[in-house]
Amino acid sequence: MNDSMPDDSAPEQANEFIEHMGRVARADGLPRIAGRLFGFFILYGGPCALGELAVKLEVSRGSVSTNTRLLEQLGLLERVSRRGDRKDYFQLTADPFPALLRGIVARARDASAGIAHAHADLPDSWKGAKARLADLDAFYQRIHKATEGIVGSYENGAEDHAKS
Amino acid sequence: MNDSMPDDSAPEQANEFIEHMGRVARADGLPRIAGRLFGFFILYGGPCALGELAVKLEVSRGSVSTNTRLLEQLGLLERVSRRGDRKDYFQLTADPFPALLRGIVARARDASAGIAHAHADLPDSWKGAKARLADLDAFYQRIHKATEGIVGSYENGAEDHAKS
DNA sequence: TAGTTTGTTCAGTTTAAACTAAACAAAATG
DNA sequence: CATTTTGTTTAGTTTAAACTGAACAAACTA
Structure with a gap:
């Protein structure tokens, strides 16, 4: 990721916020994981690869795949690639x-x-x-x-x- | 009910609308039956007794009880009584x-x-x-x-x- | 070629919530 | 008093959707 964790000293508030966005998503009719993904990107900016997202949020790669696709379709995330790197990276769109x-x-x-x-x-x-x-x-x-x-x-x- | 069905000739569109409001409620995080109840009162006005609601909407009396209470708390319905009648009647509030x-x-x-x-x-x-x-x-x-x-x-x- | 690493798909499991039905309580009537 | 008619509560069932995990496919590496 480009915009990496500035400190590593605040995963507590960070996780709390990510969970909050999970609940906000639920209340909005979206899967909890979709909201947690969005919260993650609000905090860490990205780009971040699919595999890393699964590890950081402790969910299956299948869930990350389906939910990143959902957020992509909604216009919240976009997929970017790097030359010489087979991985898919995601980041917030310009105006999510x-x-x-x-x-x-x-x-x-x-x-x-x-x-x-x-x-x-x-x-x-x-x-x-x-x-x-x-x-x-x-x-x-x-x-x-x-x-x-x-x-x-x-x-x-x-x-x-x-x-x- | 006071404001009874004017005609009896249109239960088809009426039911369609009631089901529509059930879906709207679902999308809004409310139980489907709550939305159907609200749709029923939009159409028929009321007052209508709990037992009659269960029959008309083809749901259990328990569900009507819990969902009318919910709509009452939300301020959509109010409970009215008639002297010499033990039943609870419901109707739309003035500005639901x-x-x-x-x-x-x-x-x-x-x-x-x-x-x-x-x-x-x-x-x-x-x-x-x-x-x-x-x-x-x-x-x-x-x-x-x-x-x-x-x-x-x-x-x-x-x-x-x-x-x- | 075989072996890795990636993302996707889908069958099955888990979870959360709605809904039912039966037991119950309260208030009436005969 | 027993019986009926009402509304509520709650244990259990049903349903819908999220989530997982494993199989798969595609693209790369040695």
Whole structure:
């Protein structure tokens, strides 16, 4: 790794943080190992090879393989190679944070879509139901807009992420 | 129930919507039955007794009991009684929507807190790590602020929930 | 060529949580 | 009092998903 441990004197807080990110991932519908991997890279920067990740996080190489692929697809990690070295190295992408929100954005959009679908399908005789569905749809659309706005500000604003 | 099915001609779309809300709940870290219950009340309004809910949703009375209690604690449902009737009836609270967001708000707050904790604990020698932790913390704080803002607008604005 | 070192895949195990069903308690009725 | 009707609790089952470990494939080395 390039950005190696500055000290080696703080694996305690470091592990605590890595576990924290594992729990955050769980709460977000992602595998615990994916969150721990992300936490590891937040701390140590990388690049780091697959085999080393398995050792450091004490998980199987199979799990590292599937979860690095997942984080790669989400846009949090990217794979880099070095000439004369067969190993795959991983590192954080340039702007990994908005990818963390994509799940929430997508869930809000899907929720809204299903609700709007029900609203459109029900006959007008379902008066109260349609009113409540419209309110619920508006609510999820607000979540969608708000979270998508944050993603957008990271993608456009490139670097400076002020309040909005 | 007061707000009974207007027609009986649309259980198909109705069930589809109820199942949709079950999936939305799952994606949000809530039990599927909790989401189906909420969907049922969006459609039929209520009040509806516990036993009837178990029959209509085809789940055990135990599950209805635990999940109505959950939704009650979250502020989505409230329990009402009728004189001369021993049954518990449930109905949507006056403004149930913001409760749907409280989970996201809390998760963002917890994520930020753990990250800030790590940032404070690590020695300054972890230069790159602390910079990344600060960015990550700022990111989760933005999510927290944005979602909390939506909750607040529902709680204060009482009825008119414009763009912001 | 055989032997290493790498990443991937997948069958099987483990784990965590939802869900059920049965026992229970409380409140009514006859 | 026994019986019925309600809601709750909890032990146990079911289910879904994560995770492992071993087999495999691909690319290199001696």
